Amino acid sequence: GAGGGNDIQWCFSQVKGAVDDDVAEADIISTVEFNHSGELLATGDKGGRVVIFQQEQENKTQSHSRGEYNVYSTFQSHEPEFDYLKSLEIEEKINKIRWLPQKNAAQFLLSTNDKTIKLWKISERDKRPEGYNLKEEDGRYRDPTTVTTLRVPVFRPMDLMVEASPRRIFANAHTYHINSISINSDYETYLSADDLRINLWHLEITDRSFNIVDIKPANMEELTEVITAAEFHPNSCNTFVYSSSKGTIRLCDMRASALCDRHSKLFEEPEDPSNRSFFSEIISSISDVKFSHSGRYMMTRDYLSVKIWDLNMENRPVETYQVHEYLRSKLCSLYENDCIFDKFECCWNGSDRQVIFKCSVFFFSTCSIVMTGSYNNFFRMFDRNTKRDITLEASRENNKPRTVLKPRKICASGKRKKDEISVDSLDFNKKILHTAWHPKENIIAVATTNNLYIFQDKMN
Amino acid sequence: MAAPLGTAARADDTGDEKQDAQEKEPVAPERAEEAKLKAKYPNLGQRPGGSDFLMKRLQKGQKYFDSGDYNMAKAKMKNKQLPSAGPDKNLVTGDHIPTPQDLPQRKSSLVTSKLAG
Numbered sequence: 135g136a137g138g139g140n141d142i143q144w145c146f147s148q149v150k151g152a153v154d155d156d157v158a159e160a161d162i163i164s165t166v167e168f169n170h171s172g173e174l175l176a177t178g179d180k181g182g183r184v185v186i187f188q189q190e191q192e193n194k195t196q197s198h199s200r201g202e203y204n205v206y207s208t209f210q211s212h213e214p215e216f217d218y219l220k221s222l223e224i225e226e227k228i229n230k231i232r233w234l235p236q237k238n239a240a241q242f243l244l245s246t247n248d249k250t251i252k253l254w255k256i257s258e259r260d261k262r263p264e265g266y267n268l269k270e271e272d273g274r275y276r277d278p279t280t281v282t283t284l285r286v287p288v289f290r291p292m293d294l295m296v297e298a299s300p301r302r303i304f305a306n307a308h309t310y311h312i313n314s315i316s317i318n319s320d321y322e323t324y325l326s327a328d329d330l331r332i333n334l335w336h337l338e339i340t341d342r343s344f345n346i347v348d349i350k351p352a353n354m355e356e357l358t359e360v361i362t363a364a365e366f367h368p369n370s371c372n373t374f375v376y377s378s379s380k381g382t383i384r385l386c387d388m389r390a391s392a393l394c395d396r397h398s399k400l401f402e403e404p405e406d407p408s409n410r411s412f413f414s415e416i417i418s419s420i421s422d423v424k425f426s427h428s429g430r431y432m433m434t435r436d437y438l439s440v441k442i443w444d445l446n447m448e449n450r451p452v453e454t455y456q457v458h459e460y461l462r463s464k465l466c467s468l469y470e471n472d473c474i475f476d477k478f479e480c481c482w483n484g485s486d487r488q489v490i491f492k493c494s495v496f497f498f499s500t501c502s503i504v505m506t507g508s509y510n511n512f513f514r515m516f517d518r519n520t521k522r523d524i525t526l527e528a529s530r531e532n533n534k535p536r537t538v539l540k541p542r543k544i545c546a547s548g549k550r551k552k553d554e555i556s557v558d559s560l561d562f563n564k565k566i567l568h569t570a571w572h573p574k575e576n577i578i579a580v581a582t583t584n585n586l587y588i589f590q591d592k593m594n
Numbered sequence: 595m596a597a598p599l600g601t602a603a604r605a606d607d608t609g610d611e612k613q614d615a616q617e618k619e620p621v622a623p624e625r626a627e628e629a630k631l632k633a634k635y636p637n638l639g640q641r642p643g644g645s646d647f648l649m650k651r652l653q654k655g656q657k658y659f660d661s662g663d664y665n666m667a668k669a670k671m672k673n674k675q676l677p678s679a680g681p682d683k684n685l686v687t688g689d690h691i692p693t694p695q696d697l698p699q700r701k702s703s704l705v706t707s708k709l710a711g
Contacts, residue, residue: 150709151708151709151711152708152711160705160707161707161708161709163709177707177709179707179709181705181707183706183707185707185709185710205709205710208706208707208709208710220656221656222655222656223655223656224655225655248655310652311651311652311654311655329648329651329652330652354649357648357649357652358648359648360648360651360652379647379648409622409624411622411624411625411627411628412628412631412632412638413624413627413628414624416647462623462624462627463623463624463626463627464627465623465624465627465628465631466627466628466630466631466634469631470631470634475647584708585709586709
């Protein structure tokens with residue numbers, strides 16, 4: 135159709151973070167998220183810090199590149215804690231950041247560690263009051279008896295200051311470790327999910343939360359399954375899904391009952407029992423679930439693949455994309471080095487509709503691409519329309535702006551061709567777990583262990 | 595620039611065990627890997643990888659330290675090297691006694707992120 139030949143050509147744009155190989159634990163990036171306009175890009179790390187980048191306004195003279203992302207604000211979101219009663223160490227690592235849609239001049243985001251969710255307000259201050267009657271400019275108080283005339287204080291411009299302040303702290307609602315937060319389409323409530331429970335909150339209320347899913351068995355010895363991710367439907371404020379360590383997704387409707395222990399739909403791909411191995415359940419564990427923008431589909435990521443599900447069909451996914459199938463014959467060593475438990479995320483391209491200009495005509499095209507990370511700092515994209523896929527690498531060696539990234543090829547077996555990389559030479563310490571796609575443009579943010587890469591499509 | 599042909603499976607492909615065209619042995623790669631693992635660790639639970647990992651996951655962050663255990667072990671060991679917690683610092687104590695050196699530093703990050711540098 136009209137979409138033929140509009141493969142995106144990805145170019146390096148920017149890289150943030152330290153160059154040295156010696157990575158401090160605190161610098162490990164744990165989450166990446168664009169805000170709703172794409173103007174802001176937030177990262178969270180293992181040290182509990184949030185860094186927000188802002189896209190520069192487009193330079194009219196530089197039509198060949200989009201605005202760069204520069205640091206806008208950075209703050210310590212969470213601190214390490216120790217629960218003495220349970221002898222439990224609470225990591226400050228930021229598990230997820232979710233932005234609220236912008237309602238006024240300030241920006242709001244939710245950030246969470248294992249136990250506590252916080253609502254942060256990020257606001258700009260670009261003027262300050264001057265000319266007080268009772269205070270000097272440096273803040274010292276003036277002796278009132280020396281005041282002979284009065285003046286009206288005025289606001290004068292000052293250098294832009296961006297301030298982050300915690301407006302709400304949602305604590306003490308999770309016994310287990312929070313893996314997901316998701317803001318409802320009503321923009322008033324949100325859910326938080328831990329291994330065994332999901333809670334519903336109102337953004338204004340911190341001392342109460344409603345438990346909407348509880349899969350804790352009466353006897354913990356009977357535990358067979360945990361919640362791995364949860365998300366609200368993008369349009370239906372009563373609908374949410376949660377995924378499990380057994381590879382299932384449950385869709386729940388909050389109108390059905392207060393406690394959504396009985397799912398409305400159960401999505402599960404049947405498994406051939408003769409194919410079952412020790413690894414089957416581990417690699418079927420879903421590490422991420424994301425609704426499509428329309429809400430008609432959802433995507434899940436398990437260890438080796440990305441699956442697209444049609445909400446109208448529960449018994450199998452409509453599409454399956456192999457991320458790194460060559461790892462199936464390495465599962466033993468991946469189990470030994472714990473890599474088999476790595477939690478990869480996945481994301482959809484920004485918007486379903488794209489306008490392309492070809493042969494002097496504008497076309498509307500339905501663009502549907504999904505992206506996910508892999509090892510060796512590789513990341514993968516699958517175009518659902520053309521069924522083509524590509525493997526790219528986030529590396530400082532490819533950092534010439536406007537130079538198209540070269541696709542990578544992995545040699546699974548047999549003779550390795552010149553440009554191919556053999557499976558045995560992949561670096562499993564270089565994982566790309568977190569990626570994000572700008573909501574409106576073809577700009578992507580890819581996090582390696584401690585660096586953030588920004589790529590954009592080649593503009594002509 | 596055409597990207598290589600994708601490996602998107604159609605919905606009617608069966609199971610998650612694809613026979614690699616180059617695979618000469620009848621054993622599927624996943625089973626071969628399982629055999630390798632069982633050969634290395636014969637005591638591995640008969641249950642497929644499931645609840646052991648779940649319990650471990652739920653217990654993440656649990657730190658046990660008993661000064662009585664610690665001092666008795668120290669006295670018993672005397673001249674020998676104290677057993678350290680090993681690479682898995684999250685193991686429940688028993689034979690593994692965490693020493694103060696094993697526990698990670700709990701300082702919070704007052705340093706600005708290098709991403710903002």
